[in-house]
Amino acid sequence: MHRVTCSRCGTAVQVSKNSAAQTSIQWDVDSSACPLRAELSVGDSCPALSDSIRDAVLAGELEVQTSDL
Amino acid sequence: MTEVRMIEASAVSERFARGWHLLGLTREYDDGVPHSVEAFGTKLVIWKAASGELNVLDAYCRHMGGDLSQGSIQGENVACPFHSWRWGGDGKCKEIPYARRIPPRARTRAWQTLVVDGQLFVWHDPEGNPPPEDVTIPAIEGFDSGEWTDWVWDRTLVPSSHCREVIDNMVDMAHFYYIHKGLPTYFKNVFEGHVCTQYFSGTTHELAATGEPIEIGVAEDQPTVSDATYWGPSYLVDKLWTKYGDMTFETILITCHYPITNNSFMLNYGMIMKKNPDFDDATNDMIATKMLASIGSGFMEDVKIWKNKARIDNPLLCEEDGPVYQLRRWYEQFYVDVADIAPEMVQRFEFEIDTTKAVDFWQKELVEKAAAKKAAAEA
Ligand code: FES
Numbered sequence: 001m002h003r004v005t006c007s008r009c010g011t012a013v014q015v016s017k018n019s020a021a022q023t024s025i026q027w028d029v030d031s032s033a034c035p036l037r038a039e040l041s042v043g044d045s046c047p048a049l050s051d052s053i054r055d056a057v058l059a060g061e062l063e064v065q066t067s068d069l
Numbered sequence: 070m071t072e073v074r075m076i077e078a079s080a081v082s083e084r085f086a087r088g089w090h091l092l093g094l095t096r097e098y099d100d101g102v103p104h105s106v107e108a109f110g111t112k113l114v115i116w117k118a119a120s121g122e123l124n125v126l127d128a129y130c131r132h133m134g135g136d137l138s139q140g141s142i143q144g145e146n147v148a149c150p151f152h153s154w155r156w157g158g159d160g161k162c163k164e165i166p167y168a169r170r171i172p173p174r175a176r177t178r179a180w181q182t183l184v185v186d187g188q189l190f191v192w193h194d195p196e197g198n199p200p201p202e203d204v205t206i207p208a209i210e211g212f213d214s215g216e217w218t219d220w221v222w223d224r225t226l227v228p229s230s231h232c233r234e235v236i237d238n239m240v241d242m243a244h245f246y247y248i249h250k251g252l253p254t255y256f257k258n259v260f261e262g263h264v265c266t267q268y269f270s271g272t273t274h275e276l277a278a279t280g281e282p283i284e285i286g287v288a289e290d291q292p293t294v295s296d297a298t299y300w301g302p303s304y305l306v307d308k309l310w311t312k313y314g315d316m317t318f319e320t321i322l323i324t325c326h327y328p329i330t331n332n333s334f335m336l337n338y339g340m341i342m343k344k345n346p347d348f349d350d351a352t353n354d355m356i357a358t359k360m361l362a363s364i365g366s367g368f369m370e371d372v373k374i375w376k377n378k379a380r381i382d383n384p385l386l387c388e389e390d391g392p393v394y395q396l397r398r399w400y401e402q403f404y405v406d407v408a409d410i411a412p413e414m415v416q417r418f419e420f421e422i423d424t425t426k427a428v429d430f431w432q433k434e435l436v437e438k439a440a441a442k443k444a445a446a447e448a
Pocket residue numbers: 130131132133134135149150151152153154
């Protein structure tokens with residue numbers, strides 16, 4: 001798991017990716033820390049956080065790698 | 070030497086989950102007699118009082134053990150068939166017709182009830198606490214608006230499995246292909262608090278077999294689009310859009326269960342369908358009934374697997390499998406005391422599967438099968 005900080009609200013979550021399309025996000029802070037959370041339905045990911053995760057991959061900070069299952 | 074993986078399975082929890090559990094539809098209890106349901110390791114009696122209120126008590130009478138569900142409704146109370154003690158919905162004995170006085174400790178277990186959109190729920194908590202305010206069953210928007218059909222409903226007994234098996238389905242992407250003739254193209258889970266969600270989009274074996282290219286990873290505009298949420302340990306609300314040709318049917322499918330023993334449960338499932346304005350009510354009801362029957366036969370496929378499979382605590386997963394361990398960590402919150410709920414059990418967790426390889430392989434397989442079938446038919 002790699003820590004990714006949301007560029008919009010500064011919340012940091014643990015992220016791992018085993019492919020471009022696969023994403024796993026573990027929150028260890030209350031999700032109400034995300035200012036968009038209240039307007040999103042529970043199953044929706046925060047779009048700002050998703051962008052930050054994409055940026056972290058592009059910047060080489062978050063490696064797409066086989067996870068230990 | 071290579072090591073062999075062994076299946077691990079701890080003993081089944083003696084405990085039943087904390088949460089709201091659906092027992093049935095309220096209309097089932099309109100017939101003027103008490104009903105019985107075996108649940109939570111015992112038997113319950115359900116009756117509709119003269120005032121219209123639905124009551125649920127332990128069925129075994131605290132006098133001499135008579136089965137209240139075999140008795141009769143007397144005004145607000147249920148009367149035991151054995152010696153006619155009358156019990157109220159609050160669990161108190163209200164009357165003993167042949168006695169001068171009611172023993173002061175004549176009180177049995179009353180189950181807290183909740184009625185939402187024609188469904189009856191009871192609250193179960195091994196610690197005996199009432200439900201927290203934020204733990205409830207959401208009402209369906211527009212349920213009474215006339216835009217939806219009435220409930221079509223069915224149930225099936227699962228005789229030798231713990232209800233964890235049905236929960237596992239939430240993350241089990243591949244079984245939708247192998248068991249349910251579906252082909253998921255988008256699959257995502259989110260767990261948070263007492264809520265667990267699955268986003269699913271996909272097509273069907275039949276459509277995929279045509280060889281028509283399938284859009285991968287796209288959530289919208291697939292033949293099946295589903296947004297399913299467990300509200301607590303046992304009640305799943307699935308907003309489901311199904312395409313047949315150029316028609317889309319919008320339904321709300323409920324899949325829920327209550328435990329009978331810790332190794333058997335009753336699976337309840339039912340749906341309402343948004344009425345298609347081109348059809349009359351009878352036709353809409355008929356379509357809903359047919360859809361539910363086909364969903365029901367899908368559940369029978371699950372039951373067949375459950376009846377024969379091993380209980381497994383250490384599933385061996387590949388990268389195209391959903392987050393089984395995190396799901397079970399979420400599910401565990403309902404089996405521990407509230408004070409022992411660990412942060413990880415309720416903290417938000419999101420998981421999206423990469424379906425690329427699976428969709429590609431499955432469609433090839435279906436196209437080949439269809440070609441082989443055609444060749445055999447022509448030979
Ligand atoms: S056992 Fe119920 S009244 Fe006696």
